[in-house]
Amino acid sequence: MIEKACLKCKRIVTGKQCPICKTSKLSTKWKGFVIILDAKNSEIAKEMSLTEGKYALKVK
Ligand SMILES: [Zn+2]
Structure with missing residues (x-):
């Protein structure tokens, strides 16, 4: 399954x-x-305003 990253929030998704x-x-x-x-309780999540999940660090 190909994992893609959202250009907007950088979340890694497997769907379309x-x-x-x-x-x-x-x-x-x-x-x-x-x-x-x-x-x-995550400083990174607060800083980047993320929810639970997997996020890419760099997206082109
Ligand atoms: Zn997104």
């Missing part, structure tokens, strides 16, 4: 649409990722 932004603007050119398990 980002479940957060509802956009289909996804990129296969991404590098590195972070997994947010507990958004409420």
